[in-house]
Amino acid sequence: DQQVKQNSPSLSVQEGRISILNCDYTNSMFDYFLWYKKYPAEGPTFLISISSIKDKNEDGRFTVFLNKSAKHLSLHIVPSQPGDSAVYFCAGYGGSQGNLIFGKGTKLSVKP
């Protein structure tokens, strides 16, 4: 039973355009969400996060939107750059336990 779902395994975008990566969750106890980026043969790298008390968080070219009623969040990258090509994982966290619950990831390819 997947608590965090990333339904698009891959996404291809032209350089300079917007990339939108989507994530849905089922656990209403989640109160904090994170996006990680992963290059091949490296560990995931923290990108951006959002608390459930907010609906938007922005950091440079990266913006995360949270829609609690729809249990949906999205990561916007604008403008997209070839160096953004990587696998992006959405993760949720809730309660007192230490673990993050990750989605399966979306592979983003930004073409020059």
Add this chain to the structure above:
Amino acid sequence: GAGVSQTPSNKVTEKGKYVELRCDPISGHTALYWYRQSLGQGPEFLIYFQGTGAADDSGLPNDRFFAVRPEGSVSTLKIQRTERGDSAVYLCASSLTGSGQGYYTDTQYFGPGTRLTVL
């Protein structure tokens, strides 16, 4: 070092053997986590240490898996009687203070992982 380090980077073993995977967290981080990532999946939680003690080991799949962190720094994940299904990338992460503090967790910083292949 500046980041989380894991050794070995690759480990190939035979079914039934015992393996140890090591994680060296960021200096000063009290919380340490182990995850396992199978092909095409996201990282799956195994165990979380707060200091020397395992605060949550609910993700360990069975009693063949065990992890220790005797001095509150380096951690070792131990797998007995390995099976082919154990083949995966084992990721370690650390964070400054961890969770359970009444507010959201610190950012978890991941190491590069150990790719375990069981033949």
